[in-house]
Amino acid sequence: MRIGELAKVTGLAPSRIRFYEASGLIQPVQRKANGYRAYDADTVWVLEMITNAQAAGFSLDEIRHLLPARAKGWQHDELLGGLKRKVEEIERLQERLARNKAQLLLVIEGIESKPEGMACVDNSQRVLERLREEIAQDKAGR
Structure with missing residues (x-):
């Protein structure tokens, strides 16, 4: 053809x-x-x-x-090995994306729940501190 x-x-x-x-x-x-x-x-x-x-x-x-x-x-073994490596790579990517999503949701929640009367700059510090704590806990849990 x-x-x-x-x-x-x-x-x-x-x-x-x-x-x-x-x-x-x-x-x-x-x-x-x-x-x-x-x-x-x-x-x-x-x-x-x-x-x-x-x-x-x-x-x-x-x-x-x-x-x-x-x-x-x-090449049976080479093909099977390559496919399994790609599945593992996808699983690692999914885990990283899940962590990123959780962090973004934490930031969104922190911005949306800004205490009445708190300045935005102070709220951003509050949100960043909370994010740092979450990241530290996540690393400790791994």
């Missing part, structure tokens, strides 16, 4: 497909006598794996190491 057809099937721009080919993520194809590239059907699922992996947070370099050299030959 030609690059225009491949782009239509995958939803990717032809320039993106050429980039993946130049980057070694998909197998390079020889141009036919008419100058067109002819991609095989396996290229569709490889491109889908690449875009799905990117959506899951994998970098192109990580994807390059996980994809089989040929469409038929997976």
